[in-house]
Amino acid sequence: MEATIEVTGLRKRYGPTVALDGMTFTVTPGKVTGFVGPNGAGKSTTMRVILGLDSVDEGRALVGGRSYRSLRHPLRQVGSLLDAGALQPSRTGRNHLLWLAHSQGLAARRVDEVVERVGLTSAIRRKAGGYSLGMRQRLGIAAALLGDPPVLVLDEPVNGMDPEGIRWMRGFLRSLAAEGRAVLVSSHLMSELQDTADHVVIVGRGKVIADVGVADLIESASGDRVTLRTGDRARATTVLAHAGATVAVTGSDTLTVSGLSGERVVALLGENAVPFSEVSAHRASLEEAYMELTRDAVEFHAAQEGAR
Amino acid sequence: MTGRDGFGQLLRAEWTKFRTVRGWVIGLVAAALVTVLIGLFGAAASNFSCSGPNGQPCAASTPPIGPGGEPVIDSFSFAHKTLTGDGSITARLTSLTAVSSSDGQAPVEDTQPWTKAGVVIKESTTPGSQYAAMAVTGGHGVRMQHNFTGDIAGTLSAKPSWLRLTRSGDTITGHESADGVNWHLVGTVTLPGLPSTVQAGLFATSPHHEEITESFASASGTSYPTLATAEFDRIDLEGTRPDDTWTGDNIGDRSGGRPDGGSPTGFEETGDGVTVRGSGNIAPIVAGRGGLGKTVESGLVGAFAGLIAVIVVAATFMTSEYRRGLIRTSLSASPRRGRVLAAKSAVIGSVTFVTGLAAASIAVPLVRAVERDKGHFAFPVPTATELRVVVGTAALLAVAAVFSLAVGTVLRRSAGAVTVVIVAIVLPYTLAIASVLPTGPSDWLLRVTPAAAFAVQQSMPEYPQVDAGYTPADGYFPLPPLGGFAVLCGYTALALGVAASVLRRRDA
Structure with missing residues (x-):
C-alpha cells in the first residue's frame, strides 16, 4: 500500500458551527507532517474523518488510495492514537494490546515486540488505570504500531508528557519517518514540533492556512x-x-x-x-513563523467579522 | 486469516475484551451464585408439616401417580362389579346435584362445573390406576375421560342422559344417548395393558368449592368440599358374573372413614336403580400457590436476581466503551460497525448462556433435593420438560443480555440502559409473580413485555377439565413457553436493529 493520506475538500458542520470548511492536504511517506492549529481548528475532527469514525457532509479522506472503512485489517495499514486515556482502567496494558492484536489476526508475540519498542515492558502487566499520562501515551503508540502500519495518525502524542518523554517521542517519530512511514502528528503548540516535523500543515477555522516544508517556512519568516x-x-x-x-x-x-x-x-x-x-x-523560530502566519489569519477573520 | 471474512478474529477480540475485565467475569459468576442461592434459601426456609384428622398420621404428602406419570387426585364414590374380559356397562343418569354445608349449617345446592357422575371401567380400586369413564358434569355436559388427562366432549348436556362404555381388549368405546335408542359415539380410547379382570360401575364425585378474592397486593382464598348425589337407573352390565352384587368403595378416601359412621358418601340401591354420593375429583393435580407440591421451576426463583446481574454486565460491556472513548479504538480496529455489534452480542450471549446453563443445572436438582428432604412433594415432569425449563432459563438470560447490550448501544449510558431493561423485564415479572397485581394486569404484562419469556420456566400444563387459578402467581403464564420466549426475542431483534442503525450513523 502506498503510504499516503489524501484529504480533499472536507466540509462538516455541527448545527450552525462549521467544523471543517474545505480541509485539503496530503501527507507523504518518509516524513513527519505536523498538523498544527489552535484548539477548535478542526485537527481532531479531520483525524477522526481519516479514521472513518466521523462522517462528513462533503469531501473525502483516503489512506493509501482507499477509504478507511473499506480496509479489512485497518491497523495493518493505519496506526492511530487519538486519546491515550481511552482505556478500560481495570484491564492491563498487555490485555488492551492483546484484544487489538486478536482483532487484526496478529499473534501475541507482536504485542511483546511493540511493548519493548516503546519501553513499557516493566509496566505492561499492570492495570492501565494506574498508568501515568506518559505511560498511556506510550501504550497508545504501541497500539498504533501493532500492525506495523505504513501510515500513522497521532493526535497530540506529547500532550502531558514530561521533558524526557517529549525528547523520546521526538526521536521516536523521526525514526518512524526514517523507516519510510507517513506520520501525521497534530499539536496545538508549534514549538512541540520544532526539530520533529519536516513539513507542517497549519490549520485554522476548519481549513488549511499553510501547507509548507519546515525549512521554507522558517526561511520566509526570517526574511x-x-x-x-x-x-x-x-x-x-x-x-x-x-x-x-x-x-x-x-x-x-x-x-x-x-x-x-x-x-x-x-x-x-x-x-x-x-x-x-x-x-x-535573523533566524525565526518555528513558533515565530507560526505566529506570523496565524496572526494574518486571525486579523483576516477579525476584519471579516467586523465587516458583518 | 481465521473465520469467514475475519469475523472469527472479531469474536476473539471481543472475547478477550470480556475476559480481561475482572468485574464482568465476577458479575457473571455472581449471577450464577445468586440464582442458585436464592433457590436454596427459599427451599431451606420453607417447611411442610401435615397431620391427619383426629390425631391420625398424615395421609402423606405424596399423591397417587397416574398412568402418565403425573400426580393425580383419584377420589370418588364407586359402586362396582367385577368385569372379566370384554363387556359393557350402560346406565341412565337421571339426576346430578351437589351440595355444600359450612360449619353445621343446612346444606345448600352447590353444583360445581366439574361435579361429575357416570359409568366407569377401572383397572382396580387402587388410586391412580387406569380408567375410562363416561360422565355427565355439572357445567360441561357429557364427557368421556380417561387416565386423568384425557377429556373428550360429548354432545349432550340435558338430564337424563344415557351413558355406555364398551370394552374390547385394551380399547374402551364411549357412547351417549338421549333416549337409549339412538347412540352417538363420543370417543374411543386405549388403556394399554388393561388386565382381563377390571371393575365396572357407577361413580359420583364433586371437587371443592373454591373462591379466590383478589385485591391489590393480596389474594385470599376459601375452599370447602361439596358432595355430589347422582341417581342412576336402567343399569345393564354385560360380562359380569351373574351372581355378582354391587360393592361400594370410597376410592382415595383420605379421611380414613369417620368413626361415627356418619359418612355421607357411598351408594344405595333404590327400586330399579342406584344412587351414588361422592366427593373429591378424578383429575390431574395442578400446581398453585396453596398447593402442597413443588414444581421444577421453584428451583429457579433466583433467576430474576441473576438476570439483574446479567443485565448490568451486558449493558456495561458496551457502555464502558463509550464512557472511556474506547469505542473509537474498537471502531478503528473494525470499521464495519454492524459486525462489532454482532460480535459483542455473540460473545455476551454465549458467555451468559453457558453461565445460565450451569446455574440452572445446579439449582434445579439441588433445590429439589432440599425440598424433598423437607417433606415437600416434587411434581414429577418429563425429562424433556425439565430440560426445556433449564435450557430455556439459560436462553432467557442470554437473550436478555443481548437486549441489554443493544439498549446500552443506543443509550450509551449504563445507568439508563440498566434501568430501561430492568423495568422492561424484571419489574413486570416480579409484579406478576409476587401477586402484587391482580391476575388481569399480570397476564397482560406477561403477554406484552419481554418478561413474557419467563413462560419457558412453566413446567406444569393447564388442564381444561380442572378448574384452577392458572394465574402467573400460581406459576401459569398466559403465553406458551416458546411464544413467550419469542416476545423477548422480538424486543431484542428490534433493539439490535435500532442499535445497529444508530451505531452506523452516529459519529464515534
Whole structure:
C-alpha cells in the first residue's frame, strides 16, 4: 500500500458551527507532517474523518488510495492514537494490546515486540488505570504500531508528557519517518514540533492556512532581517531609519532591522561611529513563523467579522 | 486469516475484551451464585408439616401417580362389579346435584362445573390406576375421560342422559344417548395393558368449592368440599358374573372413614336403580400457590436476581466503551460497525448462556433435593420438560443480555440502559409473580413485555377439565413457553436493529 493520506475538500458542520470548511492536504511517506492549529481548528475532527469514525457532509479522506472503512485489517495499514486515556482502567496494558492484536489476526508475540519498542515492558502487566499520562501515551503508540502500519495518525502524542518523554517521542517519530512511514502528528503548540516535523500543515477555522516544508517556512519568516546588538539604541535607530530601514526594538540592547542587508548595516554603523557588539542574520523560530502566519489569519477573520 | 471474512478474529477480540475485565467475569459468576442461592434459601426456609384428622398420621404428602406419570387426585364414590374380559356397562343418569354445608349449617345446592357422575371401567380400586369413564358434569355436559388427562366432549348436556362404555381388549368405546335408542359415539380410547379382570360401575364425585378474592397486593382464598348425589337407573352390565352384587368403595378416601359412621358418601340401591354420593375429583393435580407440591421451576426463583446481574454486565460491556472513548479504538480496529455489534452480542450471549446453563443445572436438582428432604412433594415432569425449563432459563438470560447490550448501544449510558431493561423485564415479572397485581394486569404484562419469556420456566400444563387459578402467581403464564420466549426475542431483534442503525450513523 502506498503510504499516503489524501484529504480533499472536507466540509462538516455541527448545527450552525462549521467544523471543517474545505480541509485539503496530503501527507507523504518518509516524513513527519505536523498538523498544527489552535484548539477548535478542526485537527481532531479531520483525524477522526481519516479514521472513518466521523462522517462528513462533503469531501473525502483516503489512506493509501482507499477509504478507511473499506480496509479489512485497518491497523495493518493505519496506526492511530487519538486519546491515550481511552482505556478500560481495570484491564492491563498487555490485555488492551492483546484484544487489538486478536482483532487484526496478529499473534501475541507482536504485542511483546511493540511493548519493548516503546519501553513499557516493566509496566505492561499492570492495570492501565494506574498508568501515568506518559505511560498511556506510550501504550497508545504501541497500539498504533501493532500492525506495523505504513501510515500513522497521532493526535497530540506529547500532550502531558514530561521533558524526557517529549525528547523520546521526538526521536521516536523521526525514526518512524526514517523507516519510510507517513506520520501525521497534530499539536496545538508549534514549538512541540520544532526539530520533529519536516513539513507542517497549519490549520485554522476548519481549513488549511499553510501547507509548507519546515525549512521554507522558517526561511520566509526570517526574511531579510538583521538582528543588531548595540549599546546605543537611539543613535543606531536614527542612523538606520535615515537610510530607509525599518527598525524594531526587541530587547534592552537589541534591535531587529529590516530593509537593509547585513553588510549595509555594518557599513552604516561604522561610517557614523555607532558602537555595536553583534550583527547577525535573523533566524525565526518555528513558533515565530507560526505566529506570523496565524496572526494574518486571525486579523483576516477579525476584519471579516467586523465587516458583518 | 481465521473465520469467514475475519469475523472469527472479531469474536476473539471481543472475547478477550470480556475476559480481561475482572468485574464482568465476577458479575457473571455472581449471577450464577445468586440464582442458585436464592433457590436454596427459599427451599431451606420453607417447611411442610401435615397431620391427619383426629390425631391420625398424615395421609402423606405424596399423591397417587397416574398412568402418565403425573400426580393425580383419584377420589370418588364407586359402586362396582367385577368385569372379566370384554363387556359393557350402560346406565341412565337421571339426576346430578351437589351440595355444600359450612360449619353445621343446612346444606345448600352447590353444583360445581366439574361435579361429575357416570359409568366407569377401572383397572382396580387402587388410586391412580387406569380408567375410562363416561360422565355427565355439572357445567360441561357429557364427557368421556380417561387416565386423568384425557377429556373428550360429548354432545349432550340435558338430564337424563344415557351413558355406555364398551370394552374390547385394551380399547374402551364411549357412547351417549338421549333416549337409549339412538347412540352417538363420543370417543374411543386405549388403556394399554388393561388386565382381563377390571371393575365396572357407577361413580359420583364433586371437587371443592373454591373462591379466590383478589385485591391489590393480596389474594385470599376459601375452599370447602361439596358432595355430589347422582341417581342412576336402567343399569345393564354385560360380562359380569351373574351372581355378582354391587360393592361400594370410597376410592382415595383420605379421611380414613369417620368413626361415627356418619359418612355421607357411598351408594344405595333404590327400586330399579342406584344412587351414588361422592366427593373429591378424578383429575390431574395442578400446581398453585396453596398447593402442597413443588414444581421444577421453584428451583429457579433466583433467576430474576441473576438476570439483574446479567443485565448490568451486558449493558456495561458496551457502555464502558463509550464512557472511556474506547469505542473509537474498537471502531478503528473494525470499521464495519454492524459486525462489532454482532460480535459483542455473540460473545455476551454465549458467555451468559453457558453461565445460565450451569446455574440452572445446579439449582434445579439441588433445590429439589432440599425440598424433598423437607417433606415437600416434587411434581414429577418429563425429562424433556425439565430440560426445556433449564435450557430455556439459560436462553432467557442470554437473550436478555443481548437486549441489554443493544439498549446500552443506543443509550450509551449504563445507568439508563440498566434501568430501561430492568423495568422492561424484571419489574413486570416480579409484579406478576409476587401477586402484587391482580391476575388481569399480570397476564397482560406477561403477554406484552419481554418478561413474557419467563413462560419457558412453566413446567406444569393447564388442564381444561380442572378448574384452577392458572394465574402467573400460581406459576401459569398466559403465553406458551416458546411464544413467550419469542416476545423477548422480538424486543431484542428490534433493539439490535435500532442499535445497529444508530451505531452506523452516529459519529464515534
